[in-house]
Amino acid sequence: MDNEVKKEIKVEKVKDRTSATTEIVVPGDIIKESMEILPGTGTFREGKNIISKVLGIAKTDGRVISVTPLNGVYSPQKWDYVIGEITSINFSNWSVDISGPYEATLPIAEVKGYIERDADLSKHYAIGELIFAKVVDVSKTKYITLTMKDMKARKISGGFVVELTPSKVPRLIGKAGSMITMIKQRTNCFLSVGQNGRVWLKGDHEDIACKAIKMLEEHSHTPGLTDKISEMLDKELKKGK
Amino acid sequence: MIMTLKLTKEHILENILKGKRLDSRKLDEYREIKIETGVSKKAEGSAKVTIGETIVLAGVKMATATPYPDTPEEGVMTTSAEYLPMGAPEFESGPPREDEIILGRVVDRAIRESKCIDFKKLCIEPKEKVWMVFVDILVMNHDGNLFDACGLAAIAALKDAKMPTLTDDDTIDHENLKGSLPIKGTPITIAVKCYKGKYILDTNADEGEALTSQIIVGSNDDGTVSSLQKCGTEGITKKEIADMLKLAVDTSKKIRAKHFK
Amino acid sequence: MTKSERADNRKLDEIRPMKMKVGVIKRADGSAEVEFGDTKVVAAVYGPRQIHPRHQERPDRSVLRCRYNMLPFSVSDRKRPGYDRRSTELGKVITESLQPALFLEEFPKTAIDIDMEITQADAGTRAAAINAASLALAHAGIPMRDLVTSVAAGRANKKLLLDMTKEEEDAPDAIDLPMAMMPRTGKVTLLQMDGIVSPEDIEKIVDLAEIGCMKIYEAQKKALHEKYRS
Structure with a gap:
């Protein structure tokens, strides 16, 4: 037997x-x-x-x-764009929460412009502020270094953030950006997606855009997802009128 | 570890001033409430309450004990609430923390002070032996509004409970259950949060992080109030208190009518 | 070995009715609920995440920490909440039963925390807890060599039995042997036993437990697929 x-x-x-x-x-x-x-x-x-x-x-x-x-925490890779919150200000750098198991560091040298010695670093980035930054280094021992010296890097204000499983970020962006463009256009929202699964949104139909992201989270493995989300957007937008 | 981003908290507060919530609910609108009883066979009574994604489990166990000297003819009840480590990333195992103890005590007070339990009927032999009722409430998934969820779970489990019997050699027979506990009425705890003159019910985890001031009201079938607790580091005006009390009592009536027929 | 000789009409090598559901605790990174007859357990995983207290940190790998806990009303006489020696032991042996299956070296300096809560106890709680924890780990997306699957086998009333109930465990000649294994490699990761028994019978009981593990493995795979059925 x-x-x-x-x-x-x-x-x-x-x-x-x-x-x-x-x-x-x-x-x-x-x-x-x-x-x-x-x-x-x-x-x-x-x-x-x-x-x-x-x-x-x-x-x-x-x-x-x-x-x-289908699931899992964020594992930082060099050149990723991430959305992070400043958690502490240190002597020559900022600590940044990028979700996932490792905290990141933004050194003074990686900030645009010249910062004087003994300057008040909170005038540049204060605790609780949100940044869209680029990962420039991931060491073997998992020290993560960020930079703001990048075209796309910036401080984020207004709007709010929705969390998505990091492995589903490519699905949210879609083929050649098709999915995210659809959500942006239909809901008239700005969207910024960090590889760490944080999605920032701000605009007219934030709640509906948020719903679309939640739907993608639930159904990312199913076929015909673009149509399903498109249908949901239609329905919700009609309701609002 | 960040629970709710500062930006998101600010956004929640801005929206509340406009009467809006991120999940499209009205300020006084609840998520779906589900109450399921008899969920644990080994308990004398049990209930699982879900409010949206919040999941709370309550169980009643009975034992015998000597009564307190000042109430020699009355049974005893202890209610405690615990955050299971699985319930949220910030929950840790170990001795109960302040929040858990307050949660348990507020729920306990709402039930005890409503006088819905006839403790005299839980006396086995005056001065010698009484029934001791343990109500254990466990938070399995925390997505806000734990006061309402735990209060509902506790009263639902108590109402579900059956009395164990005493055998001839004075041990408790948990298999042989007889009759319900002596309970009349359904005290319900409702937490009302406030922010700049707006009142919000059933907050989810993010909203709970953003909104700190609240009053928790325990009220009864006849509209009387049997317990109150103000939580949070901000002051509340007398008018706000009156408004919130009314909102809590009205809400408890609706929940009672729907879930405790 | 197929005649019904048990109080609940099961065959000697039959497992109690099983239920497995993945994704029951939304806040957790992974979770599962498992039932074996009247034994019910919920397991949830958080991590890999930052480790507290920091002195537990390991520079070269993640630290797996398991908590096994019985809810106060999961047993006939209320169990007092808090520390007890049995739960501490089980937390440790469960950690060791799961650890060989994990690629902990992929997440240095972090913790993977598993909380297993027994909501209803009727024998075989540690096996049910391991099965649930293994599902929760997989659901959390944590890299694993294999699932871990577990069952208890033993002896009661002179018969060798798979997945005993509390009633069977109370027989005068009862032997209880909880076992866990990685089904693909066949490696045993948990083995405990108490009672007086011959080494030959132990071998037979281990064989019986292996049959059980293989059946549970199929059920675990089904539960994971079920979660993502479109």
């Missing part, structure tokens, strides 16, 4: 999980048995097998298999 059960499971395991484009895999699932294919993000190799390490959607891109996680 013991062996029977094991056999059953083995048969199940060898199944090719990359055939369908949106197949959900769980940690420990053997995605493919092959030495030709390389394990990408969200996977690892054990012997001949490529195994998923997260709950997510498996994808094959050329010779690489990767799994996009």
Whole structure:
């Protein structure tokens, strides 16, 4: 009986999980048995097998298999844009909460313009202020350095912030920005998206834009998402009139 | 760790002045309230209350004890509330903190002072032995308005509870339950928050972070008030207190009519 | 081994009716509720996140911290809230049962916290807690080598049984052997036992527990897929 059960499971395991484009895999699932294919993000190799390490959607891109996680905290990468809140002012830098497990640092040297010695740093960025900044360094020991010396970097004021699972940020942006453009135009809102999952919005139909983001969070793994959100926007905007 | 961004808090307050909320509710509008009883088989009575995403569990257990010397013919009740670490990132395990103790005490007072429980009927033998009623309330998911949720869960669990029996050798038989607890009426706790003359009900976690001043009102079926607690670091005017009291009593009537028939 | 010889009409190697639901605690990064008969548990994961107190921080990996707790009304006689030695032990053995499955080195200097709350207890609570915690970890998107799956097997009234109830555990000759394993590799990550028994019988009980783990593994996978069914 013991062996029977094991056999059953083995048969199940060898199944090719990359055939369908949106197949959900769980940690420990053997995605493919092959030495030709390389394990990408969200996977690892054990012997001949490529195994998923997260709950997510498996994808094959050329010779690489990767799994996009359906959930998870923000893991900072160099050149990411993030939305952060200033949490403390130190001797020569600011501490910035960028959500996720690691706090970031904004050094004086990474701020536009010249800051005099002994200057009151809170005049530049005060505690509680929000910034749209760029990650310039992620050290091995997870010291995260931000910069404001970038075209897109700026202080954010007004509006509010909605949180989205960081792995779903690409879905919110959509192919060539299609999703976010749709939400912006229909709700007449400004939207800024940090890779850390913070979405800032300000404009006419903030509540409806917020609803669209929440809907995306819930249904990011389902097909036809753009149509669903478009439909919801229509309905809500009509209600408001 | 940041609970609610400062920017978002400011935005919530600005909107409240315009009578608006980020989830499109009216200022006095509740999220959906669900009350489910009998959720734990091992408890004498239990209830799970959800308000929006807030989830609270309450259970009643009974034991025997010697009565207090000043009330030798009355049973005893203790109510406590605990934040489970799972309930929010800021909740930690360990000894109860001030907020948890206040939550438990405010809910306890609303029920106790309404005199809805006939403690005399919980006496087994005067001066010797009485029933002790434990009401344990646990916050499983915190998305605001814990006072309302915990109050509802506690009274729903008490009303759901059945009395255990005493065996011949004086131990408690938790399997053999008989009759309800001696409870008449349904005290309900309502937290009303205020901000610059606006009154807000059923705040979610972000709103709760932004709005600090509030009055928690325990009121009864006949419209009388049996407990009050003002929380927060700002002062409230007498007119505001009167308005909030009325709002709380009216709201409790609606909730009672809908959920406790 | 298939005849119904148990009070609840189960086969000797049959698990009590299982229910698993992923995503029950919205504030948490991952969560799950698991029921085995009358045993019910909710588990929730926060993290990886900043670690407090800071002295627990490890420069090269995340620290897994598990809390096992029984709600006061989960048992017949009210359990007093707070510290007790049993919960502390279980928190520790559960941590060790889950840790081999995690890539903790990917998140240096952080903590992964799991809170497991037994809402109703009828034997097998630690196994149910591990199953729920494993689901919650996967749901939180934490990198894992495998799911961890757990069940208790044992002996009561001279019969070897899978997933015993409280009633069966109270038999005079009862043996209780909770076990956890990573089903893909077959490695055992939790093993406890009490009672007098021959080494041969232990082997048989472990085999029985393995069969149980494999069945639970299928149920866990189903529960994770269920959460994301469109």
